[in-house]
Amino acid sequence: MFESLTQRLSGTLERLRGRGRLTESNISEAVREVRIALLEADVALPVVQALIQRIKVRAVGQEVLKSLTPGQALIKVVRDELTAVMGSSATDLNLNVPAPAVFLMAGLQGAGKTTTVGKLARHLKEKRKKKVMVVSADVYRPAAIEQLKTLAEQTGVLFFPSDAGQKPEDIVRAAIADARKSFVDVLIVDTAGRLAIDEAMMAEIKALHAAVNPAETLFVVDAMTGQDAANTAKAFSEALPLTGVVLTKTDGDARGGAALSVRYITGKPIKFVGTGEKVDGLDVFHPDRVAARILDMGDVLSLVEQVEQNVDQEKAAKLAAKVAKGKKFDLNDMRDQFEQMQNMGGIGELLDKLPGMGQIPDHLKQQVAQSREVPRMIAIINSMTPKERRNPGLLNGSRRARIARGSGTTPADVNKLLKQYQQMEKMMSKMGRGGMKGMMRGLQGMMGGMGRMPFR
Structure with a gap:
């Protein structure tokens, strides 16, 4: 999300960053480019007008023009206002109820409601340690009930059965009664959608809301619909007391107009953003981090959280202890490192959160993101015997040829992997031998190697 907006804004503001002084005319020019970039990103016009007005007022005041670093001060103003439009800070779920x-x-049909129920159930179970039950009140689409049952099994949460012959209110009342008996913390209710907003759907969901008095009423909307997402959310917020919004399919939205419009137009916070079809594709929405990513400042906090969640802490601790004791780093350890990277979504997912990525041409980013290099290297290591993985010195020419055949690669690929292994092994042994100094030298060596990456 935001790729096109990031490229446009980061380029505009980068030109101002190092300037010793700014004038009203070049600030006006920059603000005009920001306005065009927002409109191209399909941000709703009232949101663009309000945002530009606030940036302009602050930019031509003392805050920027009389600052010691006016270019950086202007970037801070833009970041602050983008954050404010999206809601300033993350908004938590209301769990402080009986x-x-x-x-x-x-939400409308096709927005991803049922999938989002499964993702939210997993989030509550794994990250909030809650006992969760899910139920479908979509009596018009039996497939939705089956889909939710499958998702409940995948995520390991309770599923309350329902069928097309029941009334939605009766289904949910029965589910609440069962949830109380089962000491469930959270009951998530999937509701019926329509292809467009109509009176019958609104009347049904209003009646359901009145019957169950929910702690959270979340509107699920497809981010790829841009301004329409904000307008649809507004229509629902006028009919229902919404407590928040979940933006789905954000990985397919390069513009990001919905994220910048929904909060301003509805007054309701975006609580989560969804990506892909997998049940782990749901993230808490942090407006400040998103604003930093839009301006190509990266999102290091989310990257750290991603590493903490996806890295096997036990394996990491074992490797650290092994290195500290001076034991040899082998190909099993190298494979573990590659697999951890894959668990975090691959190189492309990590690069997306690093500062300065907006300045890298799209074709190079895609080349890195779509690279099959890591899976290929894992396949090569898997084609070795356990003895060869523990003792890479055994790998003579004939063994390398056999491994290449077994992994569907070439002997040159195997040689390339082994060269990379030697570099990593050298760095690890330095860390083990030299304590903190050795570690710093190793890290410097790593950074030097990164400097030779093709998109420097």
């Missing part, structure tokens, strides 16, 4: 806390999911 159990079970009922979460009602609303």
